[in-house]
Amino acid sequence: MSWGVRGVSVVFDGEHALDDVSLELDRGRIAIVVGGDGAGKTTLCRTIVGLAKVVAGEVSRAERTGFQSETSGVWGDLTVLENLQFVARGYGLDSGHSRSRIGDLLEVTDLATARDRLGRQLSGGMRQKLGVAMAVLAEPDLLVLDEPTTGLDPVSRLELWSFITLSARQGRAVLVTSTYVDEAARAHEVLALDDGRVLAAGSVAEVVASMPGKIFEADRPHGAESWHRGHAWRVWSRDGSPIPGATQLTPDLADVVSVAALTQELGV
Amino acid sequence: MTAIVARSLTRRFGDTLAVDDLSFSVAPGEIVGLLGANGAGKTTTMRMTLGLLTPSGGEVEIAGRPARLADRRIMGYVPQGLGLYRDLTVWENLRFTSAAFGVAPPSLEAEGLAEVAHRRVGDLSLGLRRRVAFAAARCHSPTILILDEPTSGVGPLGRSRLWETIHETAERGAAILVSTHHMEEAEECDGVVLMAGGRQVASGTVTEVVGGLRSVAITGRVEAGSLETMGRLGGTVLLDGSGWRVVGLDPELVRGLVGGRAEVDDVPATFEEAFVALSR
Numbered sequence: 001m002s003w004g005v006r007g008v009s010v011v012f013d014g015e016h017a018l019d020d021v022s023l024e025l026d027r028g029r030i031a032i033v034v035g036g037d038g039a040g041k042t043t044l045c046r047t048i049v050g051l052a053k054v055v056a057g058e059v060s061r062a063e064r065t066g067f068q069s070e071t072s073g074v075w076g077d078l079t080v081l082e083n084l085q086f087v088a089r090g091y092g093l094d095s096g097h098s099r100s101r102i103g104d105l106l107e108v109t110d111l112a113t114a115r116d117r118l119g120r121q122l123s124g125g126m127r128q129k130l131g132v133a134m135a136v137l138a139e140p141d142l143l144v145l146d147e148p149t150t151g152l153d154p155v156s157r158l159e160l161w162s163f164i165t166l167s168a169r170q171g172r173a174v175l176v177t178s179t180y181v182d183e184a185a186r187a188h189e190v191l192a193l194d195d196g197r198v199l200a201a202g203s204v205a206e207v208v209a210s211m212p213g214k215i216f217e218a219d220r221p222h223g224a225e226s227w228h229r230g231h232a233w234r235v236w237s238r239d240g241s242p243i244p245g246a247t248q249l250t251p252d253l254a255d256v257v258s259v260a261a262l263t264q265e266l267g268v
Numbered sequence: 269m270t271a272i273v274a275r276s277l278t279r280r281f282g283d284t285l286a287v288d289d290l291s292f293s294v295a296p297g298e299i300v301g302l303l304g305a306n307g308a309g310k311t312t313t314m315r316m317t318l319g320l321l322t323p324s325g326g327e328v329e330i331a332g333r334p335a336r337l338a339d340r341r342i343m344g345y346v347p348q349g350l351g352l353y354r355d356l357t358v359w360e361n362l363r364f365t366s367a368a369f370g371v372a373p374p375s376l377e378a379e380g381l382a383e384v385a386h387r388r389v390g391d392l393s394l395g396l397r398r399r400v401a402f403a404a405a406r407c408h409s410p411t412i413l414i415l416d417e418p419t420s421g422v423g424p425l426g427r428s429r430l431w432e433t434i435h436e437t438a439e440r441g442a443a444i445l446v447s448t449h450h451m452e453e454a455e456e457c458d459g460v461v462l463m464a465g466g467r468q469v470a471s472g473t474v475t476e477v478v479g480g481l482r483s484v485a486i487t488g489r490v491e492a493g494s495l496e497t498m499g500r501l502g503g504t505v506l507l508d509g510s511g512w513r514v515v516g517l518d519p520e521l522v523r524g525l526v527g528g529r530a531e532v533d534d535v536p537a538t539f540e541e542a543f544v545a546l547s548r
Binding site: 030035036037038039108123124125151152153154155156157158159161162165166169179180181182185186187188194204205221227228229230231234254257258261262265 | 304305306307308393394395420421422423424425426428429431432435449450451452455456464495496499504505506507508509510515540541543544547
């Protein structure tokens with residue numbers, strides 16, 4: 001069973017928010033959508049959960065979808081426990097089942113000791129974990145999480161990813177969006193978006209293999225097709241020919257996304 | 269002379285300790301990164317360095333003297349909100365800031381902004397808006413630059429481009445204090461200060477911070493339920509390409525749990541994993 005979008009376009013105010021985007025979401029697998037602000041990540045989430053209207057393409061929605069919006073969806077004036085109970089009631093879960101389910105989730109997310117704290121008194125990491133717990137509470141087939149890790153410290157980020165990973169292991173299809181390209185390693189599939197268009201798609205290995213040309217590391221810039229990274233420069237050799245004085249590197253996803261953005265920028 | 273020295277810097281807001289006993293220094297030509305999550309105390313630290321907030325304890329020295337507002341003559345600041353006038357054009361914004369500092373406006377060509385000179389700042393993409401804010405902050409040739417999450421929300425190429433400008437500014441001798449919550453940007457800095465909950469978790473170069481910290485890598489097929497068990501034992505379990513990484517558990521314990529068809533390796537921790545290990 002799989003869900004997702006095929007060739008979808010979404011238009012806001014006459015401009016394409018998404019332009020011919022496809023993404024397949026399968027049980028037990030995590031797909032990540034990476035891109036900067038305005039890339040179309042939130043629009044894609046809203047399309048998949050049925051909150052945005054498409055002008056072209058097909059959307060296949062899961063019957064049971066859990067959605068965490070960018071703002072986490074946690075109610076500030078309810079306690080951690082009340083937030084979860086409120087969601088359980090909204091789904092009409094029977095009280096015995098929901099009590100044990102909420103207990104389990106509080107345990108896994110390490111929120112048990114904070115159960116009586118108000119939503120607005122939680123740290124960013126705790127709030128995001130509660131948001132994901134609320135989204136998985138009703139055992140959805142598809143879990144859609146919009147930027148759950150933005151602004152979190154690495155500890156909370158990794159804990160949240162650990163929780164997401166285990167949720168997928170239970171057979172859910174998971175979609176996560178992020179502005180951190182390095183998080184793609186935590187997912188099975190990656191879709192890189194820029195300005196509503198697909199820059200790259202596939203498994204990380206496929207995306208890296210699909211990059212045209214080669215990547216070199218140099219100690220100085222080499223024109224428009226080079227960019228700064230860490231303490232050195234990355235140089236893209238479009239036809240793969242060696243760059244004098246530079247060492248060839250195995251590209252990572254950030255390199256591939258940079259090359260794709262560069263290709264669009266230069267209109268190659 | 270050291271450009272910025274912070275000693276036991278502390279700031280309270282009511283009952284909350286936003287910054288707790290923080291010490292660091294930035295020399296001319298050096299880039300020091302404040303790394304941490306939202307709420308870790310990065311912005312409060314920067315505002316104290318700029319003289320916009322008075323410390324509750326400790327002190328900041330700018331160019332060898334206690335920080336004061338007049339130091340703004342030698343300091344450039346890009347706040348998280350960018351501090352630009354959205355209804356003015358790029359050129360108008362730069363002219364306004366330059367006039368406030370009593371200097372000539374910067375060259376639009378040199379800043380790569382000539383094409384958008386007469387566009388309203390509010391209509392520009394985030395990457396371009398950041399570029400304008402960066403140009404405005406440097407119009408009076410400051411010797412100290414304070415950048416609050418300059419690359420947040422920008423894609424990888426845009427981020428590389430902004431870092432190019434940051435490095436060029438440092439190479440011309442400016443001392444730069446920059447905050448970020450992108451751990452991968454630690455590599456761009458000469459030194460980092462890791463912050464969590466207002467406190468300094470670690471500091472030094474990236475190599476010093478990661479030091480001898482280890483992590484566990486798993487490849488191959490793992491015994492059903494074993495990853496869940498690791499989670500319950502307090503390990504942080506992460507998918508990593510086609511394998512797994514576990515932070516916080518002993519490799520021998522992991523080897524016992526995953527079964528014979530998986531390979532378990534004791535490997536150097538990534539910067540991010542090091543932060544996790546140090547914060548425990």
